[in-house]
Amino acid sequence: MKKNIIYFICVALFLTSCSTYRSSQTPDDVYYSPAKKVVPADQYDEYQSYTSSSDDDYLRMKVADHYRWSNLDDFDYWYDSRYYYNNYYSYYNPWNTYYSPWGVSLAYNFYNPYTSFWYSPWNSVYCPAYTVVYYKNPSVYYGTRTANSYHLSTYSNHNYNNTNMPMRNGSRSNVYINGNSSRRNDNYIINQNRNNSNPVRLFNNNNNSNSNFNSGSSHNMSSGGSSGGGMSRAPRGGH
Amino acid sequence: MFIRKVLLLIIGVALFGVGFSQTPEDALKNAWFIPNGTARSISIGGAMGSLGGDISSVYTNPAGLGMYKTREVVLTPSFLTNNNKADFRGTNTSGINKSGFQLGTAGVVIGGKINQANNSTAFAITINQLASYNNHFHYSGLNDTTSYSEQYLEELTKDNANVNAALNNYPFSSSLAFITYLIDSVADGNGSLIGYRSLVPVGNGNSVRQEYDEINKGGLYEVSFGFASNEMDKLYLGASINLPLSFYTQDINYRENDPTDNTNNNFDYSELTQHHTLNGAGLNARLGLIYNLQNSLRLGLAIHTPSLMTFTDNLDVSMTTNTENYAGTQTVKSSDFPDAASQTRYNETTPYRIIASASYVLHEVENVKMQKGFIAGDIEFVNYRGSRFSAEGDNNDGSLTDYYNSLNDVIKSYYKGAFNFRLGGELKFSPFAIRLGGAYYGSPYKDKNLKANRILAAGGLGYRNQGFFIDLTIAETFNKDVNFPYRLTDEPNTFAQLKNSRTNVLLTFGVKF
Numbered sequence: 001m002k003k004n005i006i007y008f009i010c011v012a013l014f015l016t017s018c019s020t021y022r023s024s025q026t027p028d029d030v031y032y033s034p035a036k037k038v039v040p041a042d043q044y045d046e047y048q049s050y051t052s053s054s055d056d057d058y059l060r061m062k063v064a065d066h067y068r069w070s071n072l073d074d075f076d077y078w079y080d081s082r083y084y085y086n087n088y089y090s091y092y093n094p095w096n097t098y099y100s101p102w103g104v105s106l107a108y109n110f111y112n113p114y115t116s117f118w119y120s121p122w123n124s125v126y127c128p129a130y131t132v133v134y135y136k137n138p139s140v141y142y143g144t145r146t147a148n149s150y151h152l153s154t155y156s157n158h159n160y161n162n163t164n165m166p167m168r169n170g171s172r173s174n175v176y177i178n179g180n181s182s183r184r185n186d187n188y189i190i191n192q193n194r195n196n197s198n199p200v201r202l203f204n205n206n207n208n209s210n211s212n213f214n215s216g217s218s219h220n221m222s223s224g225g226s227s228g229g230g231m232s233r234a235p236r237g238g239h
Numbered sequence: 240m241f242i243r244k245v246l247l248l249i250i251g252v253a254l255f256g257v258g259f260s261q262t263p264e265d266a267l268k269n270a271w272f273i274p275n276g277t278a279r280s281i282s283i284g285g286a287m288g289s290l291g292g293d294i295s296s297v298y299t300n301p302a303g304l305g306m307y308k309t310r311e312v313v314l315t316p317s318f319l320t321n322n323n324k325a326d327f328r329g330t331n332t333s334g335i336n337k338s339g340f341q342l343g344t345a346g347v348v349i350g351g352k353i354n355q356a357n358n359s360t361a362f363a364i365t366i367n368q369l370a371s372y373n374n375h376f377h378y379s380g381l382n383d384t385t386s387y388s389e390q391y392l393e394e395l396t397k398d399n400a401n402v403n404a405a406l407n408n409y410p411f412s413s414s415l416a417f418i419t420y421l422i423d424s425v426a427d428g429n430g431s432l433i434g435y436r437s438l439v440p441v442g443n444g445n446s447v448r449q450e451y452d453e454i455n456k457g458g459l460y461e462v463s464f465g466f467a468s469n470e471m472d473k474l475y476l477g478a479s480i481n482l483p484l485s486f487y488t489q490d491i492n493y494r495e496n497d498p499t500d501n502t503n504n505n506f507d508y509s510e511l512t513q514h515h516t517l518n519g520a521g522l523n524a525r526l527g528l529i530y531n532l533q534n535s536l537r538l539g540l541a542i543h544t545p546s547l548m549t550f551t552d553n554l555d556v557s558m559t560t561n562t563e564n565y566a567g568t569q570t571v572k573s574s575d576f577p578d579a580a581s582q583t584r585y586n587e588t589t590p591y592r593i594i595a596s597a598s599y600v601l602h603e604v605e606n607v608k609m610q611k612g613f614i615a616g617d618i619e620f621v622n623y624r625g626s627r628f629s630a631e632g633d634n635n636d637g638s639l640t641d642y643y644n645s646l647n648d649v650i651k652s653y654y655k656g657a658f659n660f661r662l663g664g665e666l667k668f669s670p671f672a673i674r675l676g677g678a679y680y681g682s683p684y685k686d687k688n689l690k691a692n693r694i695l696a697a698g699g700l701g702y703r704n705q706g707f708f709i710d711l712t713i714a715e716t717f718n719k720d721v722n723f724p725y726r727l728t729d730e731p732n733t734f735a736q737l738k739n740s741r742t743n744v745l746l747t748f749g750v751k752f
Contacts, residue, residue, distance in 0.1 A: 029307050
């Protein structure tokens with residue numbers, strides 16, 4: 001448990017250090033999601049609507065690091081046929097929709113040197129946030145355990161009994177308090193030499209062949225019913 | 240060689256056509272739950288259907304991702320504790336607890352513009368533990384009406400099973416009872432088999448003490464890929480492709496014992512132990528839209544397609560019975576049966592869901608100091624009776640097909656469609672926020688005698704500043720359900736009324752980048 005907490009704290013601190021909003025208001029996308037632009041917090045003393053101008057962004061970066069961004073200042077960039085249909089937004093927007101109807105193209109983002117890299121290393125292909133989760137079906141095999149329809153028939157029994165009979169003289173009476181409660185049907189019990197309180201079920205029709213039946217003794221019958229050797233049960237003791 | 244294998248398979252299937260298989264309860268595992276999410280979404284009762292702007296939108300209405308023009312990464316560890324109470328035939332059991340970690344929503348949302356200031360798209364990859372199976376149920380009480388041994392009597396007599404079949408063909412149920420002498424055969428005067436009887440003295444003034452213990456582990460996880468678009472900050476369209484992964488482990492220990500001191504009534508106790516694992520994977524999709532009316536009113540509609548899942552089911556059962564002077568103590572395991580197939584595979588189609596939502600947001604403005612709060616609500620319909628099972632892959636065995644058809648018929652008659660309601664809100668005092676929410680999930684059972692529902696009450700705090708946000712939520716879920724220790728066809732069934740109180744503490748940590 002301690003390890004989990006430590007791991008969580010480490011990950012949290014690491015991620016926090018990568019945020020691009022550390023010196024600005026943190027957007028709350030439930031209310032309003034601004035297009036990506038970092039504005040110092042002190043500019044929010046009065047409400048300002050966000051204006052997006054990639055030209056401004058470009059110039060700002062060029063001023064900050066002339067040599068780094070100077071290679072963008074060429075004809076091929078501004079008039080690249082891939083972006084010509086709307087090039088200045090493509091320059092700014094890492095989610096250029098050129099290859100994707102969703103406007104999401106990770107592959108494009110990875111290979112385009114003009115996107116994603118200037119605000120944060122998290123925007124890059126090296127960012128652990130770009131976790132790609134691979135899914136694969138587990139390898140399993142089909143068994144031969146099959147169906148028991150008897151169990152399903154029990155779901156049609158909507159007769160319930162959730163109360164016991166009251167105790168009378170230390171034992172439970174078979175007189176039921178709730179007259180509408182269904183109780184055991186003892187008609188199943190035939191004239192056998194056994195305790196009448198032991199539940200019994202009889203076949204509905206006795207036309208099955210049971211000539212090998214051997215009541216009350218050891219049943220060691222491995223033939224006929226099993227494909228791989230039969231089960232047996234231990235002989236009874238005492239009876 | 241090949242023909243021999245085929246013949247053995249055919250004979251095996253024919254002989255073991257009465258083994259354990261999937262039950263209607265399996266249909267609820269991946270359908271009837273309050274989905275987990277981020278701390279913020281849970282604190283407002285999960286009412287994210289029209290709100291959007293939270294990564295957990297992937298799990299309710301993926302159109303909500305369209306609110307994002309920023310990027311964020313989110314982690315949500317959580318800790319839950321279960322407190323269970325049970326009422327079984329007038330005997331109350333309480334204080335059964337189980338706790339553990341749970342993974343909430345974690346993932347990445349990447350929003351961006353297209354070519355106009357108010358048009359954008361967003362993409363998210365998330366993983367979430369939608370449901371936690373971790374729990375521990377326990378109940379006990381006297382029963383003066385029925386014994387679990389009677390399910391085996393019914394099974395054998397309905398199948399007209401002879402002694403050889405009783406010994407061999409039910410390795411997960413009746414054969415265990417027959418071999419341990421929990422049940423025995425009944426002959427007429429000519430020595431012919433006419434039925435089966437139980438060794439458990441119950442009814443006619445006799446009672447048996449029944450004790451049920453179930454420990455569940457695992458959860459339903461989902462890996463999601465969400466996409467959404469935003470048109471002019473008015474219409475949001477979204478879709479997600481989701482890979483549900485289910486890992487379920489169930490350990491049941493059921494015991495019946497003679498509550499009297501009588502050592503000559505041929506029954507002391509019988510104990511059944513079952514270890515069951517159920518692992519599955521599948522695919523589903525969610526589609527949704529959100530329309531942002533004027534005055535900050537948002538309306539949402541989402542459809543969750545059924546999940547198409549394939550499961551691998553492993554089962555091991557053992558039984559020990561002490562019939563005193565009758566046959567003493569006998570133990571047998573399903574693994575003792577040479578042909579018992581402890582593993583099977585099947586397909587499940589989970590129910591679809593439809594969610595209609597509305598929310599009102601106070602001050603949809605960029606300046607977070609002017610954002611004041613919101614209120615949101617969802618109404619969800621889940622067609623629980625729409626779950627379907629089928630044999631896996633190219634297995635076209637007729638008995639399996641018949642079984643799954645019967646199972647689907649039972650699901651249609653046993654369950655119903657139900658409405659779920661979620662409501663919550665937030666008051667924001669930037670950088671802080673307080674939240675409150677609740678949810679009600681209706682009973683999936685058609686039979687009104689089976690009382691069941693899920694109620695969620697949650698509250699939370701949020702802090703959002705310096706590029707990160709942290710949300711803390713405490714959610715209390717009150718689950719009411721029923722549990723049948725066994726089921727019978729021709730005697731009244733008994734069940735325990737379960738009450739589970741689950742406390743879940745969620746902490747979501749997110750970073751905007």
